[in-house]
Amino acid sequence: MDRLWSALAEVQDPEMPVSLVDLGVIYGVHESDGVVVVDLTFTAMGCPASEFIVDDVRERLLRESGVREVTINVVWDPPWTAARMTEAGRDALEAWGLAV
Amino acid sequence: MPGSAELEAMIKSGELIESQREMTPEYLRELKHTLIVSGDTELISAPAYYLAAKRAPSINAFMTGIAIIQDELAHAHIAYHILEELGEDQEKLIFSRDPKSFRYPYAFDVPLESWTELVVANGFYDQAGFCLLGDIHDKCSYGPWKRGLNKVMLEENFHLRNGRTWMKRISAAGGSAKDELQRAVDWMFPLSVEWFGLPDTKKMHSLQLEYRLKGLTNDQLRQWWLSQVVPYCEQIGVKVPAHKETRDGKDVYELDYPFPCVFDAESKRWDFKQPSTWDDVLVRWRARGPRNAEMVALFQEEFHNFRKTHDRES
Numbered sequence: 022m023d024r025l026w027s028a029l030a031e032v033q034d035p036e037m038p039v040s041l042v043d044l045g046v047i048y049g050v051h052e053s054d055g056v057v058v059v060d061l062t063f064t065a066m067g068c069p070a071s072e073f074i075v076d077d078v079r080e081r082l083l084r085e086s087g088v089r090e091v092t093i094n095v096v097w098d099p100p101w102t103a104a105r106m107t108e109a110g111r112d113a114l115e116a117w118g119l120a121v
Numbered sequence: 122m123p124g125s126a127e128l129e130a131m132i133k134s135g136e137l138i139e140s141q142r143e144m145t146p147e148y149l150r151e152l153k154h155t156l157i158v159s160g161d162t163e164l165i166s167a168p169a170y171y172l173a174a175k176r177a178p179s180i181n182a183f184m185t186g187i188a189i190i191q192d193e194l195a196h197a198h199i200a201y202h203i204l205e206e207l208g209e210d211q212e213k214l215i216f217s218r219d220p221k222s223f224r225y226p227y228a229f230d231v232p233l234e235s236w237t238e239l240v241v242a243n244g245f246y247d248q249a250g251f252c253l254l255g256d257i258h259d260k261c262s263y264g265p266w267k268r269g270l271n272k273v274m275l276e277e278n279f280h281l282r283n284g285r286t287w288m289k290r291i292s293a294a295g296g297s298a299k300d301e302l303q304r305a306v307d308w309m310f311p312l313s314v315e316w317f318g319l320p321d322t323k324k325m326h327s328l329q330l331e332y333r334l335k336g337l338t339n340d341q342l343r344q345w346w347l348s349q350v351v352p353y354c355e356q357i358g359v360k361v362p363a364h365k366e367t368r369d370g371k372d373v374y375e376l377d378y379p380f381p382c383v384f385d386a387e388s389k390r391w392d393f394k395q396p397s398t399w400d401d402v403l404v405r406w407r408a409r410g411p412r413n414a415e416m417v418a419l420f421q422e423e424f425h426n427f428r429k430t431h432d433r434e435s
Contacts, residue, residue: 035279035282036275036276036279037275038275067184069181069184069185069187069188070185070188070279071181072181072182072185073282073283073286076286117271117272117275118271118272
């Protein structure tokens with residue numbers, strides 16, 4: 022499971038210089054028999070990059086050995102807030118000039 | 122105010138210029154000119170993209186298109202805001218200039234009329250913007266602009282991403298969708314190549330380079346653009362009229378058509394059998410293209426209408 026989280030930590034948000042894991046939008050990753058199920062959310066319902074994010078997550082996980090299928094559930098509960106960001110994510114956005 | 126030798130030494134040392142007090146009048150004039158071209162280019166991309174984004178194939182795609190337009194307006198604002206600090210009137214620059222006096226690349230004057238053409242613009246024109254601004258971000262001697270571009274580069278990446286993802290998707294769909302993509306590439310590729318201006322052999326002296334407002338020559342920027350676009354198009358199965366050659370151990374991109382050559386903006390067609398001269402191209406650019414007045418009116422008209430009503434009521 023750690024390797025799947027590490028893989029997702031390599032996926033950058035398409036708009037901001039921060040990984041999806043540090044942004045706190047990945048809620049869960051489960052794998053069973055080569056099928057990975059990801060629960061993720063977006064920072065806003067009207068996220069203009071949502072399609073890119075879903076594509077990137079799928080593409081990255083499919084590169085992991087033994088992964089043959091990826092199912093992505095977009096969830097809104099619990100809602101995303103800035104408090105879900107990691108320290109590293111916060112630092113990255115602050116360095117970029119965004120107050121978080 | 123420094124003398125020109127003093128300014129030259131400062132620029133050579135790599136030190137950044139931070140205020141008007143440190144500039145010569147010639148440096149200030151060239152900086153303003155460069156900022157106007159940048160601001161006008163970002164500003165005009167908003168109506169150009171908007172008129173095509175309206176034809177987005179889904180709400181999500183439309184939202185992405187609108188987010189890109191919002192970025193472009195913010196980028197324009199950076200340039201105009203700096204111009205204001207340098208003594209220009211931002212409102213006059215945007216709302217009171219004659220459409221023909223706007224200084225943006227001719228490509229935007231040729232209407233983008235479909236979602237396919239919009240995403241090719243994101244893939245080609247935003248790549249051109251990325252190269253030009255990336256170079257300024259990297260090399261510019263004027264500190265406030267160099268720093269202002271930090272966020273711009275990341276946002277341009279997002280636009281490029283939209284262009285490339287959709288171009289790949291449309292190409293993979295095949296059939297008439299791919300034919301439409303190829304037609305868009307056929308007229309937009311040479312317009313983007315033109316974007317970088319006169320070849321170095323025609324432009325002997327550049328104050329922009331001398332003052333380190335930019336770091337790369339027109340041909341170097343053009344090569345950078347080609348090195349990004351040509352391999353990507355080949356990879357997704359789209360034909361482009363250029364190829365890679367190796368010269369003195371270096372990769373160089375060569376165009377497969379006479380540069381420059383004749384373009385008919387109404388039918389969006391290049392005549393590769395008819396070379397033209399750079400003087401002809403300059404005449405075409407100065408006359409502006411089919412959509413110039415319509416796009417400028419899109420943001421100027423309502424500004425003045427609002428003013429009229431507002432002044433009457435107050």
